[in-house]
Amino acid sequence: MSAPVAPVEGTTMTDAARFALLAERHRRELQVHCYRMLANYEDAQDLTQETLLRAWHKRESFQGHATLRTWLYRIATNACLDFLEKRTPVPFEPPAPGSELPYLQPYPDRMLPEDPQESVVARETIELAFIVAVQHLPPRQRAAFILRDVLGWPASNAADALELTVASVTSALQRARVTMRERLADRRLDWRSPATHELSTDERGVVKAYIDAHERNDLDGLTSLLRDDLRFAMLPDPGTVTTTATDAVDGWVSGGLFRRGHDDWRGVATTVNRMPAAALYLRTPDDPEYRLFAVALLHVADGKIAELTGFDVGGKPWPGLPPTR
Template sequence: MTDAGPLGADDTTFLAAVRSGDPARFARMTERHRRELQVHCYRMLANYEDAQDLTQETFLRAWNKRETFQGHAALRTWLYRIATNACLDFLEKRNDRTPVPSGLTEFGSEVLYLQPYPDHMLPEESVVARETIELAFIVAVQHLPPRQRAVFILRDVLGWPATKAAGALELSVASVTSALQRARVTMRGQLPGRRLDWRSPAAHELSPGERAVVQSYIDAHERNDLHKLTSLLRDDLHFVMLPEAGTSSVTARDAVDGWVSGGLFQPGHDDWRGVTTMVNHTPAAALYLRTPGDPNHRLSAIAVLNIVDGKIAELTGFDATGKPWLGLPETL
């Protein structure tokens, strides 16, 4: 696999680091790519913790295969190739990393292993398009077979030419082109109509309207105001609580009925505090619950809110306990 044009200064320096056999020097050169490689692995796997592990696996493989770097491809290309194939090897060995039936005709499957991606861990040096990191896109990608998934991400997300993607995956250009065409059809079938453009600009801050809705969502919890909470939801709300199976609902009424039957705003689940945040370039509310006898409100869940025309159209809840990588305080 080769890249057009001469090697850059970084690639020449890295080639010297490879030839020196100095692990510290090698690590310094590769470490700068950690965050973008982790985002790449996350798109492939939809799970933050898996992406962390596979990024580390990428660096281990890179060190073990350092002699294969001859300067014919850029360092970044070489590392992406290793990361992609590490993810494919992982998926080949796991039978629990595919969507499962949800029992709902409108949303035929659930991705139970899905985890949010904290914005503070996104690459700082480059723009990550919102549509290619938000949850709806990540879920849709999971419906692609692994190799199609890799082709789609390399070609349509990273913008690699077909020859470069083919070299990374050891496929023919014709195979890559065919896989991309099939992947695009699947993606358009999975994504809601308003999300068919996956190259829109990133949003690094909440808009005033989004911030107001998130704050109202938090206020409703803090005031135990079920009526206010319901008023924030679109009638055709899609809700799911992960990693629990069978929690999907496709109307606001069904979602609220489920929350009430689960004890929301009842004794033991009625002392809430919240913090506005962002994950996956998407508005989110971190919710803290104080249980009887505990002096502190403890991080309980994070609700990721897709807001359309001032109302919550999709709400994906995640268990937030034991996840320090979210970058949220454990107590308030």
């Protein structure tokens, strides 16, 4: 829902409606910004709505010294920081090495901004590896990094948004860059330049083979798609992180997620967080329909799955995917 439109003293209904309409146009890009800050799709939706409500209540203070877009990003950033103060322990403790974020959620590609200029900021800044890496930054470092290195804001604008000095923002950014280089050592680090979001031939082929293996109940075929040093996690359960293909497959079998010859799967190739993904539907013996069970995001390297992050979405609506097949 858009921010409410109501006349207030000194503002005509037409002016108020126009303000709400102009602000609403930025909803999707603000939601992506909140997602980078929070790593949770549902929280990003809530904080975007909070941003638009705060903007509505403060609209008479908007003097046009900055663009409306910049003003809204400032409000969104501070709304996220307020939220993180409640969620994040103080002093900030980064996630433990090798652990997953219990609050991590995938981001539906169909909810990205429709404007190509807004949508293609850089593929890496919506991929899971980037989102997880950013969560290792303390909240204000995180905000400074996103404003400066992702959105490309000048230091003075970022300092104004965060109510810090330029020197403080520069120092926070330098520390953030060190952490990001450590967390993403095998990925490119120029996040402000556009990157294509088209899947490669390898990626499309691996997703198809991954789905085919499920539909055939072919555990050996599935195993052959995995790199030996696979990193696998099934969320929101933080205890399923494994670091080898053997451990992952053993976990699937022992946990009943993949019972040779007994499961009835259907899959749909898609993209989530600008990454190749498979939506998996499972039909149980007592149910005539295939029901959405999980969304698996795949990081493909050299024709094999190097990272597999599964999200339990059973019984939950998912934008762009039917609940049954």
